[in-house]
Amino acid sequence: MVTEPLSQRSNAEPKMRARDVSVFYGDKKAIDAVSIDIPSEYVTAFIGPSGCGKSTFLRAFNRMNDTIASARVEGTIELDGEDIYKSGMDVVQLRARVGMVFQKPNPFPKSIYENVAYGPRIHGFAEGKADLDAIVERSLRRAGLWEEVKDRLAESGTALSGGQQQRLCIARAIAVEPEVILMDEPCSALDPIATAKIEELIDELRGRYAIVIVTHSMQQAARVSQRTAFFHLGSLIEFGETSQIFTTPRESRTQDYITGRYG
Template sequence: MMENNMAQATMGAKLDALPNKPGGGPAASGGIKLSSRDVRVFYGDNEALHGVSMDVMANEVVAFIGPSGCGKSTFLRCFNRMNDTVAGARVTGQITLDGRDIHDHAIDVVQLRAQVGMVFQKPNPFPKPIYENVAYGPRLHGLTSSKSELDQIVESSLRRAGLWEEVKDRLDAPGTGLSGGQQQRLCIARAIAVSPDVILMDEPCSALDPIATAKIEELIHELKENYTIIIVTHNMQQAARVSDRTAFFHLGDLIELGTTSQIFTTPKQQRTEDYVTGRYG
């Protein structure tokens, strides 16, 4: 039932509204998109994340910052249940997407991961043509009924990812032959192709040069119109440039969450201040 509704919602969004606001149904406009309550993550007996509660609003960009090993990636992976795929990992607490518990047994995890897409640190296009990289998800999810519809999704996804002009004449070339920055935009196009609501990005620029990084940051600005974005970054200037709110993590705790300007100019917690002023980390 819920799976059907989700599939229909995704399809409807894609078919009717891809050029405008994919995945942006009524629940997506302005309200709470994601919420976590007392989320803990254990790797074996080791508790790596100590009860994190926060809300993420629709169409905002939230940055996760903090020293290496503080649990940013671990927490990020909770939002699309990627920790399910990590051997020995166990998640407790509650996470909701549009008010629905993502751990509910009725949730289809494949569908969830389409709705909450992910972009990783190292661009990881499939060893397939550019076209196929983007077409893969819509095919898998049965989102199209004709080749022309699929062509249209591939084009609009590549356009949204700011890559179309660079690749439109070589869609049959392998995705792995692109530059690092182009590969990362291809991965963003691949995520967009299945009409997500949320895009999770785990240090998406740390393998890129400054020009490619600037392009991705520009893209994030454009994408937030249609998507909710959480970005993990070790680069505080990047967090300051791209995010509306920033969450500072330390040793598995969420220490402080606030508007990005507040976190960087008037942090309330000493540990946040120490970190953002470069005193450690």
């Protein structure tokens, strides 16, 4: 694996750190001994052909694979230096700190307001209605959705358009003040305009959260991320600055994939 130093890399500790992480589904190894640092200040993109393990790896960062009975994770993943797979780890708490946005928008079949308020309420983030209202408004504003929904917060979240639903899901994720947001192909079900809005949003959220995005669109990875990791057959092949990966990749397998020569 080739790793290039970031030219303006901060000396700060990475937000998340994976070391020799392997993920198995039964006997099948989906991810093979991958190590990577996720910094706070950047958007990190995971790219690679279908079945390369990038989504599996992403889901290991908030233990989403725990829900699959046959899945098993080896190696360590740390959040601020704390092993998230240690025994006694509060997984619900972990998933509040490491939020996730999925491929298809999946709002709860509840009001727009409730979609955002649900997390802060169950995690006890809000003291009273006014406080909760403020959290809902702030989250919807950060997700770039407030102006479009402020007059119909009581309407069902599922009545929104696909792009609005996805931004609602992002608002829901950021309502619980996460430190990391994992996005698994967040725009694959959206049209180009809704996609552009999500990408603009990702750019605005950068710096406030560590963001990791899995995408099948090279152009999207190039547009939104500062660092890109290329996965192939469960291995991390190349990890570096996005501009370098897309203009001068060092590994021929990376080059073949991003230029459409992947057989």
